[in-house]
Amino acid sequence: MSISSTAIPSLADRVRRIATATQVVGVHFFGRKPVFVLGEEHLLFADDEEKRVAVHGGGILASASDSARIVTGGDDGRLVATDAHGATSELASDDKKRWIDRVALGPDHSVAWSAGKTAHVITGKNEHRSFEAPSTVAGLAFAPRGFRLAVAHYNGASFWFPNAAAKPEFFEWKGSHLSVAISPDGRFVVTTMQEPMLHGWRIADSKHMRMSGYSARVRSMSWTADGAFLATSGSEQLILWPFDGKDGPMGRQPRLMAPSEARVTVVAAHPKQAVVATGYGDGAVWMVRVEDGALIGARQADGTPVTALGWDNSGQVLGFGTEQEAGVLTL
Amino acid sequence: MATPQSSDKIPVTVLTGYLGAGKTTLLNRILSEPHGKKFAVIVNEFGEIGIDNELVVNADEEVFEMNNGCICCTVRGDLVRIIDGLMRRKGKFDAIIVETTGLADPAPVAQTFFMDENVGAKTRLDAVVTVADAKWLKDRLKDAPEAKNQIAFADVIVLNKTDLVSADELRDVEGHIRAINPYATLHRAQRSNVAIDDVLGRNAFDLDRILDIEPKFLEADDHGHDHDHDHDHHHDHGHHHGDGHNHHGEGSGLKHYHDEDMQSVSLRSEKPLNPDKFFPWVQELVQTEGPHILRCKGILAFKDDPERFVFQGVHMILDGDHQRPWKDGEERLSRIVFIGRELPQEKIRQGFASCVA
Numbered sequence A: 001m002s003i004s005s006t007a008i009p010s011l012a013d014r015v016r017r018i019a020t021a022t023q024v025v026g027v028h029f030f031g032r033k034p035v036f037v038l039g040e041e042h043l044l045f046a047d048d049e050e051k052r053v054a055v056h057g058g059g060i061l062a063s064a065s066d067s068a069r070i071v072t073g074g075d076d077g078r079l080v081a082t083d084a085h086g087a088t089s090e091l092a093s094d095d096k097k098r099w100i101d102r103v104a105l106g107p108d109h110s111v112a113w114s115a116g117k118t119a120h121v122i123t124g125k126n127e128h129r130s131f132e133a134p135s136t137v138a139g140l141a142f143a144p145r146g147f148r149l150a151v152a153h154y155n156g157a158s159f160w161f162p163n164a165a166a167k168p169e170f171f172e173w174k175g176s177h178l179s180v181a182i183s184p185d186g187r188f189v190v191t192t193m194q195e196p197m198l199h200g201w202r203i204a205d206s207k208h209m210r211m212s213g214y215s216a217r218v219r220s221m222s223w224t225a226d227g228a229f230l231a232t233s234g235s236e237q238l239i240l241w242p243f244d245g246k247d248g249p250m251g252r253q254p255r256l257m258a259p260s261e262a263r264v265t266v267v268a269a270h271p272k273q274a275v276v277a278t279g280y281g282d283g284a285v286w287m288v289r290v291e292d293g294a295l296i297g298a299r300q301a302d303g304t305p306v307t308a309l310g311w312d313n314s315g316q317v318l319g320f321g322t323e324q325e326a327g328v329l330t331l
Numbered sequence B: 001m002a003t004p005q006s007s008d009k010i011p012v013t014v015l016t017g018y019l020g021a022g023k024t025t026l027l028n029r030i031l032s033e034p035h036g037k038k039f040a041v042i043v044n045e046f047g048e049i050g051i052d053n054e055l056v057v058n059a060d061e062e063v064f065e066m067n068n069g070c071i072c073c074t075v076r077g078d079l080v081r082i083i084d085g086l087m088r089r090k091g092k093f094d095a096i097i098v099e100t101t102g103l104a105d106p107a108p109v110a111q112t113f114f115m116d117e118n119v120g121a122k123t124r125l126d127a128v129v130t131v132a133d134a135k136w137l138k139d140r141l142k143d144a145p146e147a148k149n150q151i152a153f154a155d156v157i158v159l160n161k162t163d164l165v166s167a168d169e170l171r172d173v174e175g176h177i178r179a180i181n182p183y184a185t186l187h188r189a190q191r192s193n194v195a196i197d198d199v200l201g202r203n204a205f206d207l208d209r210i211l212d213i214e215p216k217f218l219e220a221d222d223h224g225h226d227h228d229h230d231h232d233h234h235h236d237h238g239h240h241h242g243d244g245h246n247h248h249g250e251g252s253g254l255k256h257y258h259d260e261d262m263q264s265v266s267l268r269s270e271k272p273l274n275p276d277k278f279f280p281w282v283q284e285l286v287q288t289e290g291p292h293i294l295r296c297k298g299i300l301a302f303k304d305d306p307e308r309f310v311f312q313g314v315h316m317i318l319d320g321d322h323q324r325p326w327k328d329g330e331e332r333l334s335r336i337v338f339i340g341r342e343l344p345q346e347k348i349r350q351g352f353a354s355c356v357a
Helices: B023-032 B076-090 B107-115 B117-122 B136-144 B144-153 B167-180 B207-223 B274-291 B344-355
Strands: A015-018 A024-032 A031-038 A038-048 A048-064 A067-074 A078-083 A088-093 A102-105 A111-115 A119-122 A127-132 A139-142 A148-160 A169-182 A188-193 A197-202 A206-214 A219-223 A228-232 A240-244 A255-257 A263-268 A274-280 A285-289 A295-299 A307-309 A317-322 A325-330 B012-015 B037-046 B055-059 B062-067 B074-076 B095-099 B125-134 B157-161 B186-189 B262-269 B294-298 B305-313 B317-325 B332-343
Touching: A015 A038, A024 A048, A024 A119, A024 A325, A031 A048, A031 A067, A031 A169, A031 A307, A031 A317, A031 A325, A038 A325, A048 A078, A048 A088, A048 B076, A067 A102, A067 A111, A078 A111, A088 A119, A102 A139, A119 A148, A127 A148, A139 A169, A139 A188, A148 A188, A169 A219, A169 B076, A188 A206, A219 A263, A228 A263, A240 A263, A240 A274, A255 B076, A263 A307, A263 B305, A274 A307, A285 B344, A295 A317, A295 A325, A295 B095, A307 B076, B012 B023, B012 B107, B012 B144, B012 B332, B023 B076, B023 B095, B023 B125, B023 B157, B037 B076, B055 B076, B074 B076, B074 B107, B076 B095, B076 B107, B076 B117, B107 B117, B107 B125, B107 B144, B107 B305, B107 B317, B125 B136, B125 B144, B125 B274, B136 B144, B136 B167, B144 B167, B144 B262, B144 B294, B144 B332, B157 B167, B167 B186, B167 B262, B207 B305, B207 B317, B262 B344, B274 B305, B274 B344, B294 B317
Parallel strands: A024 A307, A048 A102, B012 B095, B012 B125, B037 B055, B037 B095, B125 B157, B157 B186
Antiparallel strands: A015 A325, A024 A031, A031 A038, A038 A048, A048 A067, A067 A078, A078 A088, A102 A111, A111 A119, A119 A127, A139 A148, A148 A169, A169 A188, A188 A197, A197 A206, A219 A228, A228 A240, A240 A255, A263 A274, A274 A285, A285 A295, A307 A317, A317 A325, B062 B074, B262 B332, B294 B305, B294 B332, B305 B317
16 A cells, blocks of 8 residues: 555645755754755755855765754764854864764763764863774764763664763674664663664663564664654655553564655654654655654655655754755745 | 766776785776776775875775674675765766775675665676786785685786786786686786776676676686586687687686685586576575675576576675577577585586476
């Protein structure tokens, strides 16, 4: 069964479309004003007036944001912060000009990034700390509470406490872990793997969770606002793993929604309601209500894969990007 | 490059070779020729000589095992990440060259293109090019398993520093190479001075172009260094050398060796095969012998099937498809080649024979 685009309500005609001529790799917001991260060199501020801000001298490999800044890592070996006015400042640079390809923002204006095997943190007190992972850092995520950072790498994930002398806590599972997320209640850590599957651990007792059945490598995951579900890409439908209850998804089946002939490429959960914006390899974007799978269209399929999705904090504005254009839908 | 491209996937050339063979010299030669092409170059972090190119990525060669119960299914984790990142600069380069360390096994690099969907969707493996030192290769084949792997795995071998050996020594080392890999295209070179078109744009992994390697099959058969003595030698020498390649010294002066460790097994059948027997057999074979099989290739004629079936493989990974209809008057011959370490030749031969329809 597939989505029949004729029968479903669509807001696609309300979308403001912006030709980018280059791929969009991230969406962030200052208030309700969207900023698109382009694959190379620029941020595209898509206010009433559009403006491009040069942030890197090459490819932009990673980005993260809080209300005050967008932080990007580039193949020029630089870590750059950009504020709401488009003013940029270099936070760090790699001494060997290695790629900075993972970035995460934490509490008290702390920022984490990685280049090769080294994960770095600048704390809210402007202190620099680093951690040598056993292999290249493939994922970084701050825990919702406390000053802790999950670092994904080959054969597992490490929990690093940058302000403590203690050795990082190691969660082991054989294979290559390529990104990491921590549940909003801080009880579970989940990685995406080289294989089409997720792996998870309950942090309290390191109990394993294997989540498989995907048709492709999972490249995007997002927690729903209430933390009850982890939405994921990687299949020809939206896959939602249940994380309510003390055992999370252990022994339970995921919810499968919004089936399509195209594969889900990006997911972004709404910041307030149980709704997941879901982007597909054929260019379609649907808003999927978790409760009953009801759909509202945000972008029609046109054959160009959706590459980025994001909501503003209020959940009133959805931004999305493809390999050729950006779009803004104000609800 | 003269080769027409049907797909818009970025071609990737893997440049390998033992320490000191001349990889970096070849790389710099490729980059400095006035061909108008732009390359993204992925080099290992410990490379000692500077590369003069705009897009150079330093890689930490990280070989990762896949979680599929197969010990030979390995990928280069760094390549998965780097190719993802490089694709943000699509349009800034025409091709990618991956230079491995001298001790690297080419298989994980090649397997990355089959195992990772994202890499396979955006790029295609063009060829494994191995640079070998004419003076020292024979010694390395004795004491360095990595060097032997690199020769066995190669689509193109650049036999470098030929000015440092006598004509006799050169024929001798070529004989040793052919004992391991009779199918690669061999080019003699000094200071890596090989024509760029001989190493780039080879399409060695393109199923649609397995046709192009047919002269290699036949040529190897002509010279009989594939340890296959079952077929008759009815091919004419002359017209197999008209394929534009540069096969120095491969005439009657070539010495014949048998490598105890690494061999190729070449089989053929004039009778059509039964696909219901062939596929289970070949899958079982690569499941059990996969760690020993470095490369395999085949062109198959199935009974009552109007189309040629072609396949290739790296260790346990097989990739195959129907290629095109057999032409009127074309001999419907099935041919299959394995290159590997300590291959059970008799078992493979018997298994293949039992696939006849």
